[in-house]
Amino acid sequence: MKKTILALAAIVFIASCNKKEQKGDLHITGNVKGLKEGTLYIQKIVDTALIAIDTIKIDGNSHFESDLDLKSPEMLYLFLDRGVSNSLDNNLMFFAEPGTINIETNLDAFLSAAKITGSKNHDLYEEYKKTTSRYKDENLTLIEQKFKAIKRKDPNAIDSLTKLQELNLKRKYLFAINFAINNKDHEIAPYLALAEVYDINIKYLDTIQNAMTPKVAQSLYGKKLTNYINTLKKAN
Structure with a gap:
């Protein structure tokens, strides 16, 4: 019986040591x-x-x-x-x-x-990139078309293409905002606010911040977003 107890104690000790080694x-x-x-x-x-x-x-x-x-x-x-x-x-x-x-x-x-694999936040980031890639492709097409319009000195085409670029950018920003709000319980939300739409109207950043769950608000990017918004408000 004594040997059994000693053996169990040794196993527990080894397990605790292995845990500390992590x-x-x-x-x-x-x-x-x-x-x-x-x-x-x-x-x-x-x-x-x-x-x-x-x-x-x-x-x-x-x-x-x-x-x-x-x-x-x-x-x-x-x-x-x-x-x-x-x-x-x-x-x-x-x-x-x-x-x-x-x-x-x-x-x-x-x-x-x-x-x-192994990260839900990364899965969401890949999902976000997959959708926004079409906005990037659209912008590249518009840049090419605008360059040609400038080359042939076509002001009407230049003006039209500029408006299309602005519309495409607005759609991309709105998608990023909605994606962040829809995933408010993951750290991808404040990350996108800081990395993708940091220069948007502060009311949208406020919306993302207010939507975050308490856990996300206390995360690295959650705190950074809060500090960033506070800095913007003090500057205005």
Whole structure:
């Protein structure tokens, strides 16, 4: 009986030790297929600069892991130092939140091939991007048409295309506002307000802020949005 009690005590002790060894509340796993050698950096924005919070050396095995402290859901970046080129296809955004997140991608299409699972905020961010891509495509088409109108000196066409651009931008902003309000219980809401529509009329920012749940209001981006709105009001 005494041996049994000692054995159980040992198991409990080992379990508690293992628990203490966990480095953070965010566990990231992933694979960059085709990457044999290089360095991955997990970065976050501090003030206005990207700062590395973890460095992962790849040497033969393209799988990687990282454990981080994440006090609140936050947009992080997985930067690939290819070592042989300065490709723009090397910094992958992902909306991290406590738990386990998996990132699967490949060397040839680091951004476009990425599959990120384990984060509801990231799922919502991908949904948002999918819809807003059509506004970006529309704007590029209008820019091309406007350039041609300027080249042929057609003021009526220029004026018409300018109005269409303004309408397209307004639709994009309204979609972002509605998306944030409809997802008021997730940190994506204040993030979109700060990243996508920060320069819109303050009454819309107020609407997003007032819609946030208490939990989201106390998050990193929730507090930043509140501070930003207060700063705008003091300046006016």
